Amino acid sequence: MPGFKRIEKIREILIRRNIDALLIFDEKNIYYFTGFPWGFRLLIPLDGECVLFVHAVNYEAAKEMAENVRIDLIRVGERADEKVLREIGGYRFKSIGFDRASASEYIKIKDRLKDTIFKHLEDDIWSLRKVKDSDELALISRAAELTKRGMMKAIEVARPGLKGWEVAAEIEYEMRRLGSSGVAFDTIVCSGPESAFPHGGLGEREIRWGDFIVIDVGAKYRGYCADMTRTLVAGKPSEKQERLYEVVREAQRLAINQVRAGVKAKDVDGAARKYIGEKGYGEYFVHGLGHGLGLDIHEPPAISPTGEEELCYGNVITIEPGIYIPKFGGIRIEDTILVLEEKAEKLTYLDLDENIPTSN
Ligand code: GLY
Ligand code: MN
Numbered sequence: 620m621p622g623f624k625r626i627e628k629i630r631e632i633l634i635r636r637n638i639d640a641l642l643i644f645d646e647k648n649i650y651y652f653t654g655f656p657w658g659f660r661l662l663i664p665l666d667g668e669c670v671l672f673v674h675a676v677n678y679e680a681a682k683e684m685a686e687n688v689r690i691d692l693i694r695v696g697e698r699a700d701e702k703v704l705r706e707i708g709g710y711r712f713k714s715i716g717f718d719r720a721s722a723s724e725y726i727k728i729k730d731r732l733k734d735t736i737f738k739h740l741e742d743d744i745w746s747l748r749k750v751k752d753s754d755e756l757a758l759i760s761r762a763a764e765l766t767k768r769g770m771m772k773a774i775e776v777a778r779p780g781l782k783g784w785e786v787a788a789e790i791e792y793e794m795r796r797l798g799s800s801g802v803a804f805d806t807i808v809c810s811g812p813e814s815a816f817p818h819g820g821l822g823e824r825e826i827r828w829g830d831f832i833v834i835d836v837g838a839k840y841r842g843y844c845a846d847m848t849r850t851l852v853a854g855k856p857s858e859k860q861e862r863l864y865e866v867v868r869e870a871q872r873l874a875i876n877q878v879r880a881g882v883k884a885k886d887v888d889g890a891a892r893k894y895i896g897e898k899g900y901g902e903y904f905v906h907g908l909g910h911g912l913g914l915d916i917h918e919p920p921a922i923s924p925t926g927e928e929e930l931c932y933g934n935v936i937t938i939e940p941g942i943y944i945p946k947f948g949g950i951r952i953e954d955t956i957l958v959l960e961e962k963a964e965k966l967t968y969l970d971l972d973e974n975i976p977t978s979n
Pocket of ligand 1: 804835836837846847
């Protein structure tokens with residue numbers, strides 16, 4: 620799936636930075652370059668073969684799934700970190716880039732390879748990962764489609780008397796049944812005053828008539844995530860609920876209208892934040908407007924008031940304004956969005972988007 624292009628691109632970065640090799644610790648980064656989800660370490664030298672270190676438990680799977688690498692087996696009983704250090708030491712690299720390591724891993728490797736300079740290259744890897752290629756876009760689109768199907772199931776089944784986790788179970792069953800490989804994060808179904816907590820409560824509260832119900836769902840497909848939130852009302856919405864919902868919906872529309880290549884992330888955030896502020900609810904919008912997503916559910920670019928970076932073609936981001944009024948309830952509307960040259964494309968579009976959906 621990844622092909623060789625991603626390795627060529629990271630090697631171009633190594634050349635520009637005058638670094639001899641890249642040592643990757645993070646499983647998602649290893650997957651990105653090899654298509655193998657359970658690698659221990661990946662070595663990408665500037666020249667020569669890439670080496671994927673795998674534990675015995677994953678060896679047979681790696682032989683079938685991993686691309687672009689020679690596989691190096693870590694036998695049962697062998698010290699994995701010792702083996703990697705020993706083998707890397709043999710190359711006598713002057714400099715090694717790495718993505719991320721725990722403090723103890725970093726201290727150990729610096730201690731053992733005393734003559735080698737280490738450079739933190741996590742942001743360089745993100746510079747590749749945050750621009751999705753066509754293979755990745757196909758997988759994210761599939762995850763988005765599965766997420767929509769989960770949301771449609773939620774809208775069908777959510778009703779007074781059910782607890783949040785009962786609705787979540789229906790959503791997850793539907794997505795799994797249709798081919799999702801899992802969830803991108805713990806499904807959130809929270810109602811009434813708990814809907815004012817952006818990350819939900821315990822999910823144990825029973826939905827009651829008149830509640831807001833915030834449903835935040837993400838399917839995963841071959842490692843790739845999607846993310847979508849809708850807010851329903853159990854029964855007939857009150858005037859206040861309709862007003863709040865309309866503010867969030869319009870804030871999302873204004874922000875999505877800003878999305879295109881070249882716009883700063885903070886200006887997209889600002890479009891929604893300004894509108895919500897003008898309507899008098901600014902203090903209740905307590906998070907950034909959105910985030911990038913892909914193999915991780917939260918990736919760069921951050922769409923927030925401090926987001927200085929410019930969006931570019933191939934970014935996949937969420938746009939998710941919300942208003943959360945303590946003791947009353949919350950509303951969030953979230954879509955997964957593909958950034959194109961001149962506009963945004965909603966990957967989680969649902970027909971009912973124009974009106975406040977109700978459950979009964
Ligand atoms: N939808 C989960 C999150 O963005 O935190
Ligand atoms: Mn999100």
